[in-house]
Amino acid sequence: MSENEIELGLSTRAIHAGSPPPAPGAPVVPPLVMSSTFYGGQADESAALRYTRYGNNPNQEQVAAKMAALEGTEASLLLSSGMAAIALTVLSAAEVGDHVVTSRYLYGATHQLFRQELPRRGIEVTFIEPGNEAEWKAALRERTRVLYLEVPTNPGLRMFDPRVPAALADEHGLLFAVDTTFASPVNVRMTELGAHAVIHSATKYLGGHTDLIGGVISGSREVVGGVRDLMKLYGPAPDPHMAWLLDRGLRTVVVRMARHNQTAMALATWFDERPEVEATIYPGLEGHPDHALARELLDGYGGMLSVVLKGGGEAADAFAETVSLALIAPSLGGVETLISQPRYTSHRHQTLEEREAIGVPDGFLRISVGLEDIDDLMADFDGALRASQR
Template structure:
């Protein structure tokens, strides 16, 4: 193909190539831990823990094309991807400058494990650009940002962080799980390493756990080396399922974007809902920036219910179509309360300071008919 393929084409095919006659249109699952190798050869052997199983390799190549990076690697969870990507660029004695608006699991990894490894972490609010520069140390070796954020859908302007990373010659790591490469490609905004929980939009069917890292070849080589030693290789069948899920990524995102917007607009007019958090709405603090950098606003909507935790519980118990479960970004609509899931380790006051009051619910709009999702939410409001 002469023309550079678009994201929908890449999501289906990876780099399109003419297939030889009599080859399967869909690649088989290479459900094999090991592969034959030539006698006497000192070439690297093929072994699924090494990440060179054909299912793992073709999936990673497709994802790298979508993110616009030289290379990529899939591992067995989003947390695995976050951990290995950071360990690929940080050593004992190094300092990590991190956004304070991050997924609770990531925060725990930094707080409970990185200190033990001799890596110090400083947290800065993304809306304090001067504080970022002030927090840089001689030992700073990496900067980490999540965007859009969980659960307030803040869309962070990466410009100051990218500038700091460039000036200091360190890596900018961005967890862009909530956008997917269809809505946002972080490398176009200065990221060196993109992290994604493939459990979410990339796979999109709530049936696997996986993570992905996209970056330059040397960084992916180092991440792969760590994966081989720490052992988070992706199972071939899971790789095959993600590959299948990714074939519909672009079209799913189109629907998530449209339904997210429809639900957010509906919610804004409802009296029992005191606030709606959706970057596609003018009322969202990052709306102007989101319009500039996002290809779509996604399917994640935050709703603050009048009446706090009890009102939220009443509402959740009445839902029929929208399922009460953690996680997000699948074809089915899911809803959860961050106070009991991702942010359960914080006190009510800490959550309130972060802008997550009790009565806040996080809705992941699936690809059902928007009218059905809205009708379910409407009846549950009572």
């Protein structure tokens, strides 16, 4: 990011960073460059080889520059999914015989990657309680290479202090990676809190319109370069059309997040007072176990909200069958309100005991609060709450 861009506000960066400089007759919106390859390749210009799998198609580069400007990092890289960003970030720093320490609170596929995939490939993983500094320290081994955290967590919306693993990682020369998909760079810039690699599923708030799959990793040139090297070999490069859509989505990410934050806070307060609800989980509520930390570290509490209904799984099923405006679908971060039960979606591979241990019992509904009018959402949820207890 250039010195000038650092001084600009976040909305201005989201709109202008990464775009080619204005020129008479040039399009205001960067054009979609649907080309896999580019002229070049003679001996004297080999350093400038452009190929879309390398991540240096103009659309890919524009989004990467915009993301680096938003995160305040030297570099960013766009990949074809959030999982590609997570997997390649870890693999860029850990090889056979190495060890990773991570939180117990992870998105389901990330959990599976760490629990099954990495050990199958000779990388050992220790899961810890990330709010406990002693557990981070005790888990460290000679061959530990990566510390990994996801905050706010999916779907329990827990907040853990990244500064604890960040300090340990610096002390021991480890890579500290944070998935902060739920916050977006609008609600937190994780490198300011010590992260070396900041990961987002761009599929969610960054794209914001439920029409693309993508991932981003941001950090130093060295860290991002290591992930790019693997992207060239394993191949999960984003296609230019996705990059173009993401660039379009990012232009409004700041105003969208402000509205997500606002509506989710109001809805959380509303759910919290309903007799049908056993627990409302939202970091903005004073009763949330991590409220103080969330208030200190986040610029907004986010658009994700969870409720546990009285009556368990049956009540949650009835709620889901009754809503009509909110849509039943996995994923999150789009303009439309989506509801899912993690026991059927992201956490279906975990047992009830495992889910209960991370605060996801039956009856748990995850709500991705969209940008609809709040009165309409309340009317929809009011009917569904009543139906849930019949």
